[in-house]
Amino acid sequence: MQRTGLKQLQKANLPLFERPRHFKAMWPIESFTVFDDQRVDHEPLSASVRITAPDEVGVYLKAFATLHRHAAYGADARALVVRAIESLPQPPPRC
Template sequence: MTSSVPWRQRLSTGTEDIQDEVVRRYRETREGVAYVPAMIWGTLQTEAYATVILGQVVEFLGVPDDVPAGVAKRMERQRVLYDGEHHYDVVLGEQALYTDIGGPEVMGGQIDRILRDIGLPSLTLGIVPVSARVNMHPVHAFNMYGDEVHVELVSSGVTVTEPDEVALYRKAFGRMREAALYGDAAREILGQAGSFWAGARRG
């Protein structure tokens, strides 16, 4: 089954309630999967980066502005990276490291955060280089929690639970994973992005 709920409905009381829902989902899911081509995965976002992102959501959708509360919940969700009980297999597009969210200071701090956490036992992080040959047509970002897939569209959030459809998302993730670089190669890509934003700060 596939269900869709408009963002304006889900965020009618602001960003905190939905972040609370996501915190619960992460706590309940021991093994998570995420593919995020153009921005930083929420569970690796710095407070500064998340503040910009949620501020954009509030402004774009015209929902109640409770950004500090929403950001606090997003930071709370990140505890799953350090509790020793969860594991997340995440693939980022290299573009995510260069999409300008908040300017060079915010982006530089964000790259530093990823470099700090890339070696966590709870995290398997791959980066698909912009020039990588990918055996998959371009697809949107998605998160998998067990047998559910969550997709964020412009106007709504979509949940996919039909087994055949979920299997296609698993297949898609596998193909993106095949194109990703890991370990030292991923660190090199991150280091290049960090140098880019350091140069932008000086400029």
């Protein structure tokens, strides 16, 4: 993300989640979307799975609640992005 994109981040209502080091490793390309308390779409590495069984949906709702508690919003989210950008190696100077 370029620094100019940070202005757009201020307008967005998107949470950012930085995985603390003490969390167990997770697949970064696996995701899930909670539509309501009756349906979850889970996207593992090779397929898309629609989950509607109440006990299984509950597992994803619990996972979402945990992620939500640890998410950063607003200025805190922007600070995470700025810190990540600033930690990137600087490109070599152009000659």
